[in-house]
Amino acid sequence: MIRVLKNIYRFYADGFRSMTIGRKLWLIIGIKLFVFFVILKLFFFPDILSRDFDTDEERAQHVRTTLTNR
Amino acid sequence: MNDLLTTVDWSRWQFALTAIYHWLFVPLTLGLAVIVGIMESIYVKTGDDKWLKTTKFWMTLFGINFAIGVATGLILEFEFGTNWSNYSWFVGDIFGAPLAIEGLLAFFMEATFVAVMFFGWGKVSKGFHLASTWLTAIGASISALWILVANAWMQYPVGMEFDPAQMRNVMDNFWALFSGIAVNKFFHAVLSGWALAGVFVIAVSCWFLLKKKNTDFAIRSIKVGAWTGLVGLLLTMYTGDGSAVQVTRHQPMKLxxxxxxxxxxxxxxxxxxxxxxxxxxxxxxxxxxxxxxxxxxxxxxxxxxxxxxxxxxxxxxxxxxxxxxxxxxxxTVSYAERIERGKAAQESLRRFDTARKAGDAAAMEKARADMMKDYQFFGYGYFDSVDQAIPPVALTFYSFRVMVIVGSYLILFFLVVLFAAYRKQWLQREKWLQWTAMITLLLVYLCSQAGWIVAEVGRQPWTVQDLLPTCAAISDIPSASVITTFWIFAAIFTMLLIAEVSIMCRYISRNAKIQLD
Structure with a gap:
């Protein structure tokens, strides 16, 4: 089992080492995921119902109130 | 009310912007994966080294597109939680299941097999590598399946029952999600990706022909691209015909x-x-x-x-x-009556709420039963006049014509390119055809986006057909924050697109100096 895991690790490590154009792509992926999950999700895109209410019952009540008052 | 409308409009623009950008990457991934699979299959069958070079070239372009495009769809899910929280809650159970499956499948299948595709050359057997390439292509299509099933449900909501206590539509028949609309939508969208990728391969190959570099490689690629594109396009048209019949039955206003x-x-x-x-x-x-x-x-x-x-x-x-x-x-039921019945359903929901707060179980059940009689028209209750239920006609009309006219042109294009590819000298000589191929790349993207505009603008004002219009689905958030994030997204996605195009162009141009024949 450990040997299999080592082989998998080596497979990926060798793959990453031998990349050429891939390095730039991984950098872009990294920056993109950082911007999406750390900046946008955290500061600009909260899940409003999860943020503002503690229980599903409260969330349902909020949606019911909103949808019957619009 | 004015701020609510502005929030709705900006949120719609934002969703449209992010979806359009996302769809620049997705169809190329879907189609190019298949084309690479075909090329590698030929390599494994013939053992011919030139097919190995061909496969690796297009696989790298696939990788660039995949890397830049990956996770761009997550932005749409962010928007559900922030801009469209009422919608998100209202449909959570139904919409969440396909998206969760999509996330798991996308992660496990694509992450595993894409790695073997790129890192596995010479380390795994030819057969295993080929299987990984095809599994990546299949995995990408299966990912698309779940997204399209969720989208189809919004156009034709079935397989659920509304629970006013949870304020959610609760799934009661998972398999009903695979309606005729969902099946047609899946094949229509995925196969259109084959056509788009076919044009992409032809256009890039024609650039090599214009430069008179790697001409054998270019002709070889064009044959695979044109056949895949033609088959994809014909099947796209067939499923488009199925979609038209489904739309007539279930969304006649869109038609x-x-x-x-x-x-x-x-x-x-x-x-x-x-x-x-x-x-x-x-x-x-x-x-x-x-x-x-x-x-x-x-x-x-x-x-x-x-x-x-x-x-x-x-x-x-x-x-x-x-x-x-x-x-x-x-x-059928007139729109005036739908509005009345929608308002009646909402009034019943108010009674349900009052009874619930009073702890009156009998009154709750009575209100619930009353509401369910008119629930199918629940969303119409938000309108004051019937014109609010009519989609933007001009945009839908023109988008449909762009899709159909360009789609029809593409048949002719693929046939001419195939004819020319089997008369190699002719394709190499005729510069107008090479330029036409490159211009057609812009047209096929236009066609692909126009298809989504027909599907999504044509079903306005609904987020969920007949049940939830955009004005009810929107969150109570200030329009200023939506406007800010709209421009942030516009900037980020534009940068990603520029990165993709420039990395691809540099890679293609570098390969003009390498022997691929």
């Missing part, structure tokens, strides 16, 4: 908007080309078109596969009038 048709008739013609009259409203006598050339019987055949069938227009649908296959006039 009427696609056609700019206000007063339907039997043996209804189809507008081949035309200009919509901007002054035309559902309740005035203006001519719907400033100019139009019709195909006799076209719309009846398209919508109902019967040259003499009646196709209802916007006014017929508003009045609740249709004519069945036997030629009898039948009454």
């Amino acid at each position: 009427a908007a696609m056609e700019g048709l206000y007063n339907g008739s039997t043996s209804q013609s189809l507008v081949a080309v035309g200009l919509v009259n901007p002054d035309k409203q559902w309740n005035n006598d203006e001519d719907p078109y400033l100019f139009n050339i019709d195909l006799p019987y076209g719309l009846s055949i398209l919508a109902r596969h019967d040259a003499n069938a009646f196709v209802p227009g916007i006014n017929d649908i508003i009045a609740g009038v249709d004519i069945n296959e036997q030629g009898d006039t039948i009454n």
Whole structure:
């Protein structure tokens, strides 16, 4: 089992080492995921119902109130 | 109210912007994965080194597109939670299941097999590598399946029951999600990706021909691209025909908007080309078109596969009038009545809420039962007049024509390219054809985006057909924050697109100096 895991690790490590154009792509992926999950999700895109209410019952009540008052 | 409308409009623009950018990457991933799979299959079968070089070249372009495009769809899910939280809650159970499966499948299948595709050359057997390539292609399509199933449910909500206590639609039949609309939508979208990728391969290959570099490689690639594109396109048209029939049955207002048709008739013609009259409203006598050339019987055949069938227009649908296959006039529910029944359903929901707060179980059950009688028209209760339930006609009409006209042109394009590819000298000599191929790359993207505009603008004002319009689905958030994030997204996605195009161009240009023949 450990040997299999080592082989998998080596497979990926060798793959990453031998990349050429891939390095730039991984950098872009990294920056993109950082911007999406750390900046946008955290500061600009909260899940409003999860943020503002503690229980599903409260969330349902909020949606019911909103949808019957619009 | 004004701020709510601004929030709705900006949130719609934001969703459209992010979805359009996302869809620049997705169809190329779907189609190029198949083309790479075909090329590698030929390599494994023949053992010919030139096919190995060909496969690796296109696989790298696939990788660039995959890397830049990956996770761009997550932004849409962020928007559900922030901008469309009422919608998100209302449909959570139904929408969440396919998206969760998509996330797991996308992660495990694509992450595993994409790695083998790129890192596995010489480390795993040829057969295992080929299997990984195909599994990546299949994995990408299966990912798309779940997204498209969720989208189809919004257009044709089935397989659920609304629970007013949870304020959610609760799934009661998972398999109902795979409706005719979902199946057609899946094949239509995925196969259109084959056509788009086919044009991409032809266009890039034609650039090599223009530069007179790696011409054998280019011709080889063009043959695979053109065959895949042609097969994909023909199947896209076949499933498009299925979609038209489904839309006629379940979203007749969308079909009427696609056609700019206000007063339907039997043996209804189809507008081949035309200009919509901007002054035309559902309740005035203006001519719907400033100019139009019709195909006799076209719309009846398209919508109902019967040259003499009646196709209802916007006014017929508003009045609740249709004519069945036997030629009898039948009454569906008029929009005025839908609005009344929608308001009645909302009033019942208010009574349910009051009874719930009072702890009166009998009154709750009575209110719930009353609401369910009219629930199918729940969303119409948000409208004050019937015109609020009519989609933007001009945008839907023109997008449909762009999709169909460019799609038809693509058949001719693939046939000419195939003909030329098998007469190698001709394709190498005719520069106009090489330039046409490169211009066609822009057209195929336009066609692909136009298809989504028809599907999504044509179903306005609904987020969930008949149940939840955009004005109810929106969160209570200030429009200023939506406007800010709109521009942030516009900047990020534009940068990603520039990165993709520049990395691809540099890679393609570098390979012009390498022997690929």
